[in-house]
Amino acid sequence: xxxxxxxxxxxxxxxxxxxxxxxxxxxxxxxxxxxxxxxxxxxxxxxxxxxxxxxxxxxxxxxxxxxxxx
Numbered sequence: 001x002x003x004x005x006x007x008x009x010x011x012x013x014x015x016x017x018x019x020x021x022x023x024x025x026x027x028x029x030x031x032x033x034x035x036x037x038x039x040x041x042x043x044x045x046x047x048x049x050x051x052x053x054x055x056x057x058x059x060x061x062x063x064x065x066x067x068x069x070x
Contacts, residue, residue, distance in 0.1 A: 008059040009035040013043075013051045022054070032056050 006028045015021045025042075029035035035056055043051055 006030060010057045010059045011035060011039050012054045012057070013039070014054050015051055016049060023051070026059060 007030065009027050009029055009032065011025050011027055013023055013025070015023075025039065027035045027038050029038055036053065039053065043049075
């Protein structure tokens with residue numbers, strides 16, 4: 001067991017009903033699977049999902065952007 005580094009992931013998801021709007025959400029997690037779990041905790045559903053994940057990207061620029069914001 002080593003150190004679990006938090007990575008920045010950008011999750012792209014789409015609404016399942018028209019007009020099928022696409023959204024993006026940044027999540028910090030140690031893996032893609034953990035990022036998906038966090039996403040589903042933030043977007044719970046009862047009978048059916050209102051959104052579907054289209055893709056998950058590792059966001060390597062988020063740390064660089066934070067350092068320039070200071």
